[in-house]
Amino acid sequence: MKIGFICGSLEEGKDGVGDYVRKFSSELIRMGHEVMIAAVADQFVAAPFSGNQQYSDIDIRVLRLPSSYKFSDRLLQLEQEIKAFNPDWLSLQFVPFSFDPKGLTFLLGNKLKKMFPTVNWHIMFHELWVGMKSGSSLKLKIWGELQKLLIKNMIGILQPKQIQTQTHLYLAYLEQAGFKASLLPLFGNIPLITNRFTDTRDKKKIELLHFGSIYPNAPVKQFAKDMAQYSKKAGQHITLTILGRSGPEKNLWITSFTNQGLEVRDLGEKSVNEIAEIFAVADFGIATTACALIEKSGSVAAMHEFGLPVICVSEAWKPAQNLRVKQVGDIFEYQNQNLEDFMYARHKSPYVINVSVVANLFLNTLAETDKEQLKTA
Secondary structure, three states: OEEEEEEOOOOOOOOHHHHHHHHHHHHHHHOOOEEEEEEEEEOOOOOOEEEEEEEOOEEEEEEEEEOOOOHHHHHHHHHHHHHHHOOOEEEEEEOHHHHOOOOOOOOHHHHHHHHOOOOEEEEEEOOOOOOOEOOOOHHHHHHHHHHHHHHHHHHHHHOOOEEEEOOHHHHHHHHHOOOOOEEOOOOOOOOOOOOOOEOOOOOOEEEEEEEOOOOOOOOHHHHHHHHHHHHHHHOOEEEEEEEOOOOOOHHHHHHHHHHOOOEEEEEEOOOHHHHHHHHHHOOEEEEOOOHHHHHHOHHHHHHHHOOOOEEEOOOOOOEOOOOOOOOOOOEEEOOOOOHHHHHHOOEOOOOOOOHHHHHHHHHHHHHHHHHHHHHHO
């Protein structure tokens, strides 16, 4: 099968969706399929680039079109390269702000349909629209409603054969908007060293790990206090390791833990192999992404692949609309006074969703459509 992916950027280590698509593509190529990736609004190149990128020693054909170029010029080269590749499927890896600085994709659907009128379209929604949180400002609500209308319009124009997303929350929103969609789970981007069963009850030292952005308004002071109380009661030394580009909230976490007499290691950015080694010795992962959105966290996906139980320490987050959303398994949602029982428990490794599993799910979804088309032909 020949599959083309369209995303915003392909700068390694600078764009989460680009990293996702590159690893995903390498797995599909390893499985015997032909793949091309086109980045149509790449902020990290000054001129168009057509060539190869590598992942795990696999060459991947890529096209990178600079965001500074006129939209019409970018689309002309996109059309030429994609038509030369002649894919069976085109997969739009959708993040509104990847294609437009304001997240308003007015012309995207029309232009893509005009260029590729007969291709089978697949859309993967990594993000939907702003303002979906309860209590969002009027500005965000209006902005989000416009984004929602543009998404509905794009789907109506492209008529995708398959729509997928990685969170149950987004799945519920898409279904509420009248679109049939399915779940395609996220995989991690850290090479796996070990996977294990976690039993920390007899350990003298417990390693907590936070990787990536730390989001604001998490109850970190109370969490640190509860963790310190557990540490004294259980006689176990607690260390928090903070890894990656954490952002301005990092200082609050460091202060909250050190004020409770707990050790903090602030390691900053590391190579992917160093990150894997740090993951391999951790006991628990810490996430500050809201639990309703945690399925879109690549950091959490990586923690699960390493067998880490994940503790969600985040602000309260509820959707603005009354939706029936399936609860996320394998995540412990921290609340005041509920930490101790969890820490004393034996923790089985979650069901691992890795890139191979996701690639097979993706291919099976496309194959189902191909079978239906053959029946009706």
